[in-house]
Amino acid sequence: CSKMSCGRGALIVLEGVDKAGKTTQCKKLVQALIASGRPAEMMRFPDRTTKIGQLISAYLEKKSNLEDQTVHLLFSANRWELVPEMREKLERGISLVVDRYAFSGVAFTSAKPGFSLEWCMNPDVGLPKPDLVLFLQLHPTAASQRGQFGAERYETSDFQRVVMQRFEHLMKDPSLNWQVIDAAKSIEELHAEIKTHSETAIAMAENQPIGELWK
Numbered sequence: 001c002s003k004m005s006c007g008r009g010a011l012i013v014l015e016g017v018d019k020a021g022k023t024t025q026c027k028k029l030v031q032a033l034i035a036s037g038r039p040a041e042m043m044r045f046p047d048r049t050t051k052i053g054q055l056i057s058a059y060l061e062k063k064s065n066l067e068d069q070t071v072h073l074l075f076s077a078n079r080w081e082l083v084p085e086m087r088e089k090l091e092r093g094i095s096l097v098v099d100r101y102a103f104s105g106v107a108f109t110s111a112k113p114g115f116s117l118e119w120c121m122n123p124d125v126g127l128p129k130p131d132l133v134l135f136l137q138l139h140p141t142a143a144s145q146r147g148q149f150g151a152e153r154y155e156t157s158d159f160q161r162v163v164m165q166r167f168e169h170l171m172k173d174p175s176l177n178w179q180v181i182d183a184a185k186s187i188e189e190l191h192a193e194i195k196t197h198s199e200t201a202i203a204m205a206e207n208q209p210i211g212e213l214w215k
């Protein structure tokens with residue numbers, strides 16, 4: 001096997017508040033990695049294509065109502081149902097660039113009244129652990145300049161502010177490789193930073209087993 005594709009792939013997660021540019025950057029990163037000879041694929045959570053994903057999508061679009069507990073567990077189940085595919089790809093040397101992961105799961109539910117961080121984290125304990133979590137930091141005022149919020153659930157600035165506080169708490173966890181990126185920069189500047197961090201993480205992950213999140 002070639003020097004670049006011998007070991008396992010890296011699990012790279014992009015997180016951040018609404019409109020921080022996660023999807024834009026995930027796509028650019030996958031293209032750049034492939035162009036430099038590093039196999040890579042994009043994934044996103046929620047993955048709205050599965051049966052569980054369709055239940056989540058209907059909830060987000062306000063076409064159905066679910067208990068907050070129910071929807072939290074569905075978001076987690078949506079990650080767990082994709083774990084076999086994720087492991088298989090990582091082991092084949094494909095790096096995965098993931099648009100949102102368990103951190104969004106915890107930040108969004110724990111921003112609702114009456115939910116502890118611990119309760120929210122539990123269902124995701126033991127998921128494949130990201131080798132790198134890029135947090136796209138964007139001030140709410142800057143986010144609002146990128147267009148109006150959509151009509152989906154959670155798309156209000158008050159709620160997003162609380163979500164941001166929960167993310168800040170999660171970022172204090174030193175067992176994870178968090179890298180905070182200033183998402184107010186241009187798309188190209190951000191891409192260059194994200195690519196550098198990702199290449200380092202891919203090189204480091206190659207000879208390490210896949211870890212377990214929050215264990």
Ligand code: Z5A
Nearest residue numbers: 018019020021022023024045046075104105108154186187
């Ligand atoms: N959720 C949850 O509750 N529990 C969970 O476990 C998970 C998620 C996984 C749906 O997620 C909701 O589910 C989400 C969290 C919750 N709720 N909210 N809010 P989603 O993934 O479907 O939501 P969203 O659609 O991610 O996308 P987003 O956050 O709104 O956008 P983004 O991916 O961060 O940004 P973007 O689409 O790349 O860019 C947004 C716009 O800004 C676009 O017009 C770009 O052209 C522009 N842009 C991008 N980068 C830049 C820069 N650098 N400068 C200027 N303009 C830019």
